Amino acid sequence: MDAGTEALERLYRERYVAFRNGLAPVVGSYEEARDVVQEAFARALRSRADFRAEGSLQAWVWKIALRVAFERRRRRRGRETASELLDPHLIEAERDQELADALRRLPPRKRLVVFLRYFADLSYAEIAEVAGISEGTVAATLSQARAALMEQLSVEGLQR
Amino acid sequence: MIEQPNLLAERFAALRNELDDSDWFDVRRRARTVPRRWYLIPVAAAIAVIAVGSALAVYRDWVDFFRAEPAPERIQLDFEFLREHTAEASAKFGGPRFTTEGPAREVMRVQIDGEARPLWVVPTREGGFCFRLHFAGSCVTPDVMEPTGFGGGGGLATRHGDGFNWLLGTVSEQSVQEVELLYQDGERVQLPFVWVSPPINAGFYAYDVPEQHEQPGRLTIALIGRDEEGNAVAHRCLKVSPDEAARSVPEAAALCERHR
Numbered sequence: 003m004d005a006g007t008e009a010l011e012r013l014y015r016e017r018y019v020a021f022r023n024g025l026a027p028v029v030g031s032y033e034e035a036r037d038v039v040q041e042a043f044a045r046a047l048r049s050r051a052d053f054r055a056e057g058s059l060q061a062w063v064w065k066i067a068l069r070v071a072f073e074r075r076r077r078r079r080g081r082e083t084a085s086e087l088l089d090p091h092l093i094e095a096e097r098d099q100e101l102a103d104a105l106r107r108l109p110p111r112k113r114l115v116v117f118l119r120y121f122a123d124l125s126y127a128e129i130a131e132v133a134g135i136s137e138g139t140v141a142a143t144l145s146q147a148r149a150a151l152m153e154q155l156s157v158e159g160l161q162r
Numbered sequence: 163m164i165e166q167p168n169l170l171a172e173r174f175a176a177l178r179n180e181l182d183d184s185d186w187f188d189v190r191r192r193a194r195t196v197p198r199r200w201y202l203i204p205v206a207a208a209i210a211v212i213a214v215g216s217a218l219a220v221y222r223d224w225v226d227f228f229r230a231e232p233a234p235e236r237i238q239l240d241f242e243f244l245r246e247h248t249a250e251a252s253a254k255f256g257g258p259r260f261t262t263e264g265p266a267r268e269v270m271r272v273q274i275d276g277e278a279r280p281l282w283v284v285p286t287r288e289g290g291f292c293f294r295l296h297f298a299g300s301c302v303t304p305d306v307m308e309p310t311g312f313g314g315g316g317g318l319a320t321r322h323g324d325g326f327n328w329l330l331g332t333v334s335e336q337s338v339q340e341v342e343l344l345y346q347d348g349e350r351v352q353l354p355f356v357w358v359s360p361p362i363n364a365g366f367y368a369y370d371v372p373e374q375h376e377q378p379g380r381l382t383i384a385l386i387g388r389d390e391e392g393n394a395v396a397h398r399c400l401k402v403s404p405d406e407a408a409r410s411v412p413e414a415a416a417l418c419e420r421h422r
Contacts, residue, residue, distance in 0.1 A: 011186055018184035032179055040185070044192035101173055120174035148170060155170075 006050035009059055014043050017060065017123075021067060024122025027105075028071045038074065042067035061131035064124070068132070104154040112147040119144055187231060187271055187280065194229055223270065223356040230267035230358075233282045240299075241266050241284050241292055261287040263361075266294075270356040272368040274328070281330075281368060285361040295368055298330050312385060312398035326371055326382045326400055329353070333365030335396040338387035341367045347380045 026035040046063050053062050118124045130137045266284035274296050281295040290303035341355045353367045387396030
């Protein structure tokens, strides 16, 4: 097995759940998110020679995964606006409707950063690479997003 | 504004699904799966055949053996045991020996007893191969491939002893694109089927027969291998049941009569 395949397999085994959970709000279900992760890693395997070692492998696969997820949503729903594209069909949203509503009110870019941080467990550097922004911008965006979310969530809700 | 980032993180964490339903083999399969008819088609004819192919929409999974996932050490050891056991049994009848070459590899996964179980295959120096899935396995050489287009295979008999509740086997006829299982009651089902490249150069099918088809009157009767156009080009009679069972499905009866 070549080194690229080994590295991808390791990443897959260690981070599969985070990938699936992070993608579920984008595509609308865990089942479809699972399929997106499988397809994204398959594409990554096929084009592993294109990966440049100076970047994060995880961030590279995330970019592929988001591309696959967006392709699916476009195919399913036709043309979508940027804000619709990241509309959080928060999985098990009934468990936290208040959080789902608060997320929906965030601008798309902030919403993506929040997903990548809280559902996919990516580091600031990895989010920066996936979203094509600087680490400083990630920190600032997250800070603003957190503030916006917490403003909308009640104290009782936060402690729930 | 309330500064409680940890509580916010906890609230997100509560929505996470920790179920791990990962399947690396599926990723590998997706990355390498190529419809076989495209693999065989000369480049000059590709455009015309792809246009026709989309209408036929029949293809099987195809696996490049050397790119398939190598089996873990414990499976390699199991194959040693299987090889020795098969060779010993075969030697009693002056049959072939089996010398496995290289690692066994995973060529497909099949739902058996509620779990996706891998089918492992390893080539032998004598030109055949050994295969194993769950607790079943065998070693075969090309000369034991039957003229019906199906090769070695078997399964577990039902409690009544006149049907199968579990099937595993090989296909030698290269034009087979799908394997269909016929039941006594006329129902048909397409089985998981994969063609593995040389040095194996054979097809494999495996199936966990549903419980309702372990009852008399609904038992397994025959396997039919079909080519791209749906023609029956291979068959295997599971005729543990008597003649009248086979006759209840005319197609199976006709095929099985020929090789009685």
